[in-house]
Amino acid sequence: MNKIILLLITLLLLNCKSEQLKGEENNFAIAIHGGAGTILKQNMTPEQESEYRNTLEKAIRTGHDVLKNGGTSLEAVQKAIIVMEDSPLFNAGKGAVFTNEGKNELDASIMDGKTLKAGAVAGVTVVKNPIVLAYTIMEKSPHVMLTNKGAEAFAKEQGLEIVDPSYFYTEKAFKALEKVKNKEKEKDSKFGTVGCVALDKYGNLAAGTSTGGMTNKKWNRVGDSPIIGAGTYANNKTCAVSSTGWGEFFIRATVAHDISAMMEYKKLKVNQATKEAINKVANLGGDGGVIAIDKKGNISFDFNTAGMYRASIDKSGKLYIGMYKE
DSSP: OHHHHHHHHHHHHHHHHHHHHHHHHTOOEEEEEEEEEOOOGGGOOHHHHHHHHHHHHHHHHHHHHHHHTTOOHHHHHHHHHHHHHTSTTSSSGGGOOOOTTSOOOEEEEEEETTTOOEEEEEEESSBSOHHHHHHHHHHHSSOSEEEHHHHHHHHHHTTOOBOOGGGGOOHHHHHHHHHHHHTTTOOOSBOOOEEEEEEOTTSOEEEEEEEOOOTTOOTTOOOSTTSBTTTEEEOTTSEEEEEEEOHHHHHHTTHHHHHHHHHHHSOOOHHHHHHHHHHHHHHHTOOEEEEEEETTOOEEEEESSSEEEEEEEOTTOOEEEEEEOO
8 A cells, every 4th residue: 555655645746846847848938129218109090100119029029939839048148039130120230220320230139148158249341130240249149249240240251141242221210310410419319229028938138239329320330229237137046138229327327237136236137126126227327228138037027218119929838029118
């Protein structure tokens, strides 16, 4: 009788363990942003709003499908960001804003929460998808960040898709440059930087960010997007973060890493840490937002602007799309 009871207990424990592993396997989630800034419903036509929502949904579902089919968080982050880089709606890739010289200079970064490896690129002008170059730098070079012509040469050596600089031209971005030039001291009021954070079935976190920077930027200015710890950070111990906004302030506050540090050392929850980090940015005089996901799949969006393009599919499979303050 004792042997039978022991056998039943063993089978019960094995079944519980199996259910636990099954639950962990499905504990994946993903979030994206398409920039934070003066995003107001009264300034948006129904057609424009629909276009943004459709593209955000396409990007988040593309990344989620990768995770659902057993892909890694690094793969999901890239796939989701590529959708937004290829869209003229956002300030990344195809829709990148113009510098004072009338050029498009692109920045991006990506980070692996499992290994803490990272890759970043700044100031490229002919690489179609900078997020792919950032990943390639991480995987195929001994470096973290490459810039400008050197980064482009590396991209060509690695067989990445190269385009003529005219590919990045959009009428909307060019008109934005003319408008800001006419008001030289005006700060660009819309940030369309894109980013993604993800947790895969294997418990690994990843984050990525891609941008065209600020309209009318000069002197090869670089913001926070390619700076690991400011615009992008991922650590399996805590969370993955992607930032968007006035980059100088996110660099000074090392926002992305600070969120992770507050979770690790102050034991804050992800939503508490993002709120505190954005408050720090605001206290410095800056604005913008962050998306973050923790090691359990909890997602947080935080911003101190009028709106932020954002979307997520949580660990229960629920889709969320937002644009304005709620």
